[in-house]
Amino acid sequence: MSSTFNGFRLVVATSDGNGNPTFIENDAPESRSIPGVADVAYLWRLEGDGTSPTKFGGPGRQGGVAPGGSTLKLIVIPPRSAGTAGTDVASLLHGATGGYENPAMHSTNSVDYQIVLSGRIDFVMPGNQRRTLSRGDILVDAGMPHAWENHYDEPCTYLSAAIGVAPD
Numbered sequence: 001m002s003s004t005f006n007g008f009r010l011v012v013a014t015s016d017g018n019g020n021p022t023f024i025e026n027d028a029p030e031s032r033s034i035p036g037v038a039d040v041a042y043l044w045r046l047e048g049d050g051t052s053p054t055k056f057g058g059p060g061r062q063g064g065v066a067p068g069g070s071t072l073k074l075i076v077i078p079p080r081s082a083g084t085a086g087t088d089v090a091s092l093l094h095g096a097t098g099g100y101e102n103p104a105m106h107s108t109n110s111v112d113y114q115i116v117l118s119g120r121i122d123f124v125m126p127g128n129q130r131r132t133l134s135r136g137d138i139l140v141d142a143g144m145p146h147a148w149e150n151h152y153d154e155p156c157t158y159l160s161a162a163i164g165v166a167p168d
Helices: 088-093
Strands: 012-015 021-024 030-034 038-046 070-077 110-118 120-125 129-134 138-141 147-150 156-164
Touching (some): 120 156
Antiparallel strands (some): 012 021, 070 156, 110 138, 110 156, 120 129
């Protein structure tokens, strides 16, 4: 992983070709950095085609998540990056934009489980509805339009597990 993600390691427990428990080693995950917006490490990905002990996904990559699939990402948002990203946020997270007052507002076709590992961040929805999240807070986002705003003096690191859903 890049230096942004030092201190984090992905360990995968699975079975070998004979059904025996084993660990697999992974290369550094695919990552993306948009200066002043976020650094993202794409840790794991499961396509929306079913799972089994031998079919449970693989190393993550950029892109949206298909219905029934999932992604696991580690995200770092730099300090003092309060909604200044414009539409770069939508391209980073592969979300839909459209008609929101805040140009960083976007939504996804997923239910996202997010836990803040360090720092603080504001999760902002239309109408300036907001919650400040800090270390240990867990957010479940049901695909709502939102923006992330870090008004604070330290980066915010959070883990995001997204489960793809079919659009309404």
